[in-house]
Amino acid sequence: MAEQIMETVTIGGANVFEATTFAQWEQRMSNRFVRLQLSTNRPDDFHAVLHGRSYDEISLSRIEADAHQVDRLQDFICAGEARYFKFSLILAGAGLVVQDGREAVLGPGDMTLYDTSRPYSSFFEDGTESLVMVFPQEALSLSGENAARVTARPLSSDYGTGRLVEPFLRGLAASLDAPCGSGGIMLAHNALDLVNTLIHTELGGTTWRPDARLDAVAEVQAFIERNLATGDLTPARIAAAHYMSTRRLHYLFEGVGTTVTSWIKARRLDRCRRDLADPALAAATITQVAQRWGFTDPAHFSRVFRAAYGTSPSEYRRAC
Incomplete structure (x- = not known):
């Protein structure tokens, strides 16, 4: 009922x-x-x-x-x-x-x-x-x-x-x-x-005023989104792809209240979360899902997933 x-x-x-x-x-x-x-x-x-x-x-x-x-x-x-x-x-x-x-x-x-x-x-x-x-x-x-x-x-x-x-x-x-x-x-x-x-x-105000800094952040974030599955998505590679120094890259992300590595990790975790909830990917193991989005260490992936969502990847998948 x-x-x-x-x-x-x-x-x-x-x-x-x-x-x-x-x-x-x-x-x-x-x-x-x-x-x-x-x-x-x-x-x-x-x-x-x-x-x-x-x-x-x-x-x-x-x-x-x-x-x-x-x-x-x-x-x-x-x-x-x-x-x-x-x-x-x-x-x-x-x-x-x-x-x-x-x-x-x-x-x-x-x-x-x-x-x-x-x-x-x-x-x-x-x-x-x-x-x-x-x-x-x-x-x-x-x-x-x-x-x-x-x-x-x-x-x-x-x-x-x-x-x-x-x-x-x-x-x-x-x-x-x-x-x-x-x-x-x-x-x-x-x-x-x-x-x-x-x-x-x-x-x-100065924090949100449309300027070249915000445009650059948006361009870098779009690049990260397109390359989340790439294993070597490092600040050095991202900076080189945009013809800037890593110091400049870190400065840009300070302006939006985060760091480059935190942003990449959060976006990869979100992609993993979506895949774990997708019935079409039920046959994929948790390790395969994690590796697909750049997490090569299963134990590390489990820890950061739990920290982000309050549950383990396997528990999350079962609950979906």
Whole structure:
């Protein structure tokens, strides 16, 4: 018999949903705004709570959940469907958002923007609590080119405009249960205005300003993606292919908050994860999958895979 969703209740002005198994959470969330694929390593020992509220076309959700992953797959994206941005603030715990070849590693107080009209993945650790704001793309005054530059970028609350925006959003997350009427609508639109200001401030700053440095990083990342299966994908080889010194290469990646080797490892691990979940590759051994993407030492691969995803490659494959 199919498992039934727990009933949504209303507390104050917010709809509250609690899931005690992953099947309940998956059914509730997989089509909440756009079609999503959810996964976890502990489907039978899972707990999550969502407080949700909508103001006009702005949706706010405070989510506390056990460890899980959310994927917006290319196959799920249909021409003509509504296009949304999602803006997330980590209230507690830690998460990761991946889109457009970038990874935003997020801790308490960190924020990021992602686009539902293109594939993305998000990962959340046990006990992570977040505020997620969903709104139509036209509500944010960004060109398509600039939107692609800011997705999956960590926005810190430690400095600049983020220091002003984060406390307001945190307070809003804490008060979703309180009935606000027209005042709630105004607060939601104020929050959106603040997000708009934050994004444009960051676009105008030195970190994200479109320049030759960002173009060079994008070109190198594309080269890495094309050559992930190559065994000798070293910083020296990458630098030589782009007629630059290794020192210049490392400098470029410092500007996007990572290192060359970390980027290569993360992208290779993601390819291995996808292959392990692919039924068409079920006959391939874990060692073969690892070697295909440049991991020559099975023991080392197992360690880094567990560190990245919280489970061994064999356990991950069995769970898929």
